[in-house]
Amino acid sequence: MAFGTQDDSDEVMNEINMTPMVDIMLVLLIIFIITIPVMKHSVNIDLPRATNEAQNIKPETIRLTVDAQGAYYVNEAPTTDEQLIPLFKAAAARNPQPDLHIRGDKAVRYERVAQAMAAAQQAGLRKIGFITEPKN
Numbered sequence: 001m002a003f004g005t006q007d008d009s010d011e012v013m014n015e016i017n018m019t020p021m022v023d024i025m026l027v028l029l030i031i032f033i034i035t036i037p038v039m040k041h042s043v044n045i046d047l048p049r050a051t052n053e054a055q056n057i058k059p060e061t062i063r064l065t066v067d068a069q070g071a072y073y074v075n076e077a078p079t080t081d082e083q084l085i086p087l088f089k090a091a092a093a094r095n096p097q098p099d100l101h102i103r104g105d106k107a108v109r110y111e112r113v114a115q116a117m118a119a120a121q122q123a124g125l126r127k128i129g130f131i132t133e134p135k136n
Contacts, residue, residue: 088123
């Protein structure tokens with residue numbers, strides 16, 4: 001036994017082993033052979049056409065102003081307390097229902113604004129908001 005000699009089994013292999021790649025390719029071929037007939041045997045249907053445009057229907061707004069003396073103005077027109085509920089009921093019956101924006105003077109008693117809110121709620125208005133001015 002000589003220590004300086006090399007056996008034939010210790011040589012470096014210069015070739016790529018193709019067996020694993022061939023195995024993978026055969027598996028992929030089998031998968032494609034199985035799935036292609038499934039894709040071709042689909043049911044033919046005539047799908048409906050639809051538009052995807054959003055509807056931009058914006059409800060109108062009713063502007064209720066309460067001045068410093070407690071008087072009501074609906075869209076800048078003077079209104080009495082008795083006229084509020086029928087006006088709000090007519091607005092609540094519209095489709096889409098309008099928004100109610102309340103602008104109350106800072107010197108007015110809160111009671112007048114609360115009465116207007118109660119009248120709007122009794123009439124069935126669902127969207128009530130307050131308009132304020134930002135602090136500078």
